Amino acid sequence: MTAPTTMQWLRTAVDRVAVGSSRLALHSARRTAQRARTAFQRSRGWVGDSKNTADKLLRLALLLGAAALTRKIGTKIGMWAYHRLESGAWSWLLWATAITWTIAAYRTGRDDWTPKGTAPADEEPAEDQPDTDEPETATESAPAGPPLPTIADLRVSLAKVGTPHAHVAVLATDLGTTPDRVREALDKQEIPVEPVRMQGRGTSTGVKGGPAAHPALTPRPADVAVVAAGQPGNNNSNNGYVLVPDHINPVRTHVVWRTAPTEPIKD
Template sequence: MSAPTTVQWLRGACVRVGAGSGRLAAHYAARLLAFGRRRYEGIAAWVNRSSGAWWLAKLALLFFLAGRLRLILFAVAERVYARVESGAWGWLLWTVAVLWVIGAYRAGAEDWKPKQLAGSAPDADEDQEPAAESEPDEAQEPGEELPAGPPLPALPDLRRALLRIGTPHAHITALADDLSTTPERVREALAKWDVPVEPVRMKGRPSSSTGVKGGPAVHPALAPRAEDVAVVAAGGAANNSNNNAFETVPDGENPHRTHVLWKDTA
């Protein structure tokens, strides 16, 4: 392949300078916009750190500085234009033109890449493959959502809580405290087992509140079972005060067994 002639080289150089000029113009415009955006965000953050009179004072200061800066820029531009028009700074035009042509010729290359703008560096992991999505918990079935908040109390837990509280009626807040859960979760558990909830007066509390009726009117689902009494007795005796709706009595023949006796709370 023969070497290009001078005319061909000049024609290719002109095309390359033209393409590079467009690239440089876009590059410097983007840098100017990025610089202005950073300055604006910094100034806005500085102003918004204050409020009231201080906020107004900062805003007035910015308007004053903007007015002074405009006058300074106009004065400098007018001075530069006058010097260039008079021919005193003709060398400045030639220097800028030569530097621009050199830069445009370099930017016109096919492998040219603009300098990375400050604050727009690509993430370190941009070229890396995306990390594999975390595998779902094996204990969780597909499409099953984990319950939010404390777990729902089970029916045996509710019966044992009533045994430990040991009053004819129990407020929902008292049951929640005994079960180390929230009143909302206790309400959900009671609704699940169709246990009626109504305002009741719990002995030892100054006022009535929403709760569960106890004593002989206790819901069948909440009636104590022998295994519940055994668990409560093993973990600590229930509150067998005079206010109890029932009490546990040990079996005379088998000390490991207990009996539940309802008490007349009238």
């Protein structure tokens, strides 16, 4: 095999920089959108946690004021940087940026490149590890902290405590976990978290139930079949309730408290 000529190497390098540039641009756009979405969700949750209308209006005013101030400061800095570049005072910055981008694009353009935080698809676990390492590996891979609710747990808990809407804090208490883990589970399923009114508790951050519920929170026949057989409605085995399907309207589900846990549920 002969070594590639200079022109072949340059052509390959240019193609690699082009591929890497498109990957960098797409990756940067995704990270920016993700950060914007996270900031919006946190801002909406902060406003939704207000105790009354006056508190909510005050928090909205603070957010709008912070956004206006940030926009004004960003515009001033952008105009100042533009004039510095246009006058030639920062011409070295353009060269430095171009060189840095070219190097980063060349490294990103390789065939086995993956974004940070993700492993290659063809990566396989090592098979030569001794048996003595298995308990330690299992210990390291065990999740720490409160349990993360599954979508089935969320559906059952919403059917139990919803009026029909439910606050995040109420769902967390019912599931035996924390509000942050409930939010994480909802974000994972792309279920919107917004201010909802729960009877007897006022308005706070939560999820909608009933006809306005997200499709993922609609009761499933599989969930109803599990709990109707006498299994608990969530991970907490101390709850004495089951879900009974509505044969007239299959979309609805009735929550029935068990007076005697050992007795079967009768329709």
